[in-house]
Amino acid sequence: MAYDPGNVFARILRGEIPCRKVYEDEHALAFHDINPQAPVHILVIPKGAYQSLEDFSAKASDQELAGFFRAVGEVARSQGLVAPGYRILANHGPHSHQEVPHFHVHIFGGRPLGRMISKT
Ligand code: AMP
Secondary structure, rough: OOOOOOOOOHHHOOOOOOOEEEEEEEEEEEEEEEOOOOOEEEEEEEEEOOOOHHHHHOOOHHHHHHHHHHHHHHHHHHHOOOOOOOEOOOOOHHHHHOOOOOOOEEEEEEOOOOOOOOOO
């Protein structure tokens, strides 16, 4: 399937809809999730048009890959999550219930996060 340039995160990147921005650099944008699942719930997205980790890991340049993952770490540090701890999560495809087809990493924190994955 081709990348859908009408997805909500592509629209955020183009400035067509607002976001609560946390961080931005040439490779990544981070903003608060609109429906937070933890006291801190931030999404980090690459600026390139990648649907999920599948094509991001296969097609992105080394600079994009490094820049993106450095941004994830920077956001976690800037939010004070290093000492208490945090979790990152990225969904790919139907089994994961990925909703938005633009690669994103969720950063969760701000409380003990419980078990790693649902059994259902
Ligand atoms: P996923 O299921 O991994 O694709 O997660 C998509 C996430 O995007 C969900 O946690 C949504 O709450 C979040 N989301 C959807 N639309 C927006 C938006 N306009 N601004 C911020 N977060 C959004």
